Amino acid sequence: MRQYIINLAKTMSIWNKRYPLKFIQMEMCLQEKKKELQIPIMSLREIQHISTKMPKPLNEDELRLFLEFHHEIRALVYFKDLPDFIILDTQWLSDAFKCIVTAEKFRKDVSRHRMKGKLKDLNVRGILHSDVLEGIFKDENNILYQQDQHKDDILNIMEKFDIIIPAPRESLDEKDYYYVPCMVKSKPEKDIYEMFNVTNDNCKKSTWLCFKFMFLPPHLINHLIASLSRKFKIAELDATEQKKGQIALFRGTVVFELHKSTKLRKLILMTCPNFIQIQILELKKEIKRGMYKDIAAFVTEEIIKIISRRFKMSNVKFDKKWKCGLKQPESVTGLNDFSEKQIIKYHCEKCQATHKFTDEWSDLQNESLCITKEEFNFTKMGMIVLNILADVLYDLLKQYRPNLPPRSDCDITYLYREHRNLNKHIPSNLWGGTWQTIPNTDIAIGDDIERIRLTRNELQHSKTFNLDDNRFNDLCNIIGHLLKRFDQNIKPVSRYTDRLNETLAKTCSEEEVISVENEI
């Protein structure tokens, strides 16, 4: 028996590591299971059950350790938050991934013909439609045939491996679809600046922040695209310019909106041989020192995380450099080191000119971004709208619709629409009024729902993020009254008016200014 275990252990990648006997027992049981099962998937509960039948059962902590360890050495796939979906055979999973990302080979010509456009979307633009996904689970020629019950789990796992990115939906009824960065083959049809109608006159371009590698692992960029997509939306091209809804996800180039609603700040992410680089397009403000230090830090951190945690490579190193943002982004020359010394000008050999140096990526920040009174007002009002007023609409709706999605999935646009569909609290002058058509004396609940929508729209349509004192005080006044009415009507645990006063009394940080600009 002893010799058998030693031989068995030698064939395993864990040989030479401290490895308890209990684990070997467990591993043998799972090997058996893997052969028995039609598809190698088990739940944590089932594995727990197996364990209790062993001569030396694993306790809960040991079992967790067992699973984490085997996930680590890639013998199985286990995520703590997906306990019902433990995959005993990594080869099976990789085959499952393969039949999803290479969905071109549907045998049934009918469905193939019907989905021609959508299959092309996948193979050229890296967009995976739900119809194509459903087709895969109906195709008897692949291993996912009739495994529909596992569809969500497989998609969740693919998301965890950064293979697919869920596309943001405009409304909750829209069908799911996904971006698959590794499948994108199309390159930008023309200059990326031209695609967004960006010129040196209407837009300030930051310098390029370059991550220069000795060796750039081929899929690093796809993981980085996934990381950035979790935080920012991929930009859409102008509808007039291209087909509607086409997004700026190309082979080697992706553009993200850093300000979701105003679209006044964009991030370009590009790969060139052996480097990854980013540039910010600033369509409204002046670029100031240290303005993009958070973005620089975020991208750097994500790259480090991908290299160390996902790839587990300790030998991949990179240096950060910068280069002029005005000439062709593809150029690999003209890279400069960041220096400790502050410079304000530099001579650019590419442009044959002297440029001002803003040091926008720097975290050595001497002057802080000063927040103006108007920006401060805007931020305050944004916080009131995003937190308190949205809560009011949510709490009110919940009284009639107990199965609402979680609050974090519901924004004012959605909540307002639901109230309108519900048609329970009809405004005195019907739906869709303006400030002018709703007199102060109209104080029905429906009128206040309209006031919430109008306040939110006023902020959302502002392109400057400024709110002057007069308008700010007017809005505070209107909101103060309406919250008092909702306090009486909804009777929330903590009163809305108290929360309003708390928000008004607080100062706001630069981060809050930026986050309100992003979310409103």
Ligand SMILES: [Zn+2]
């Ligand atoms: Zn230059």
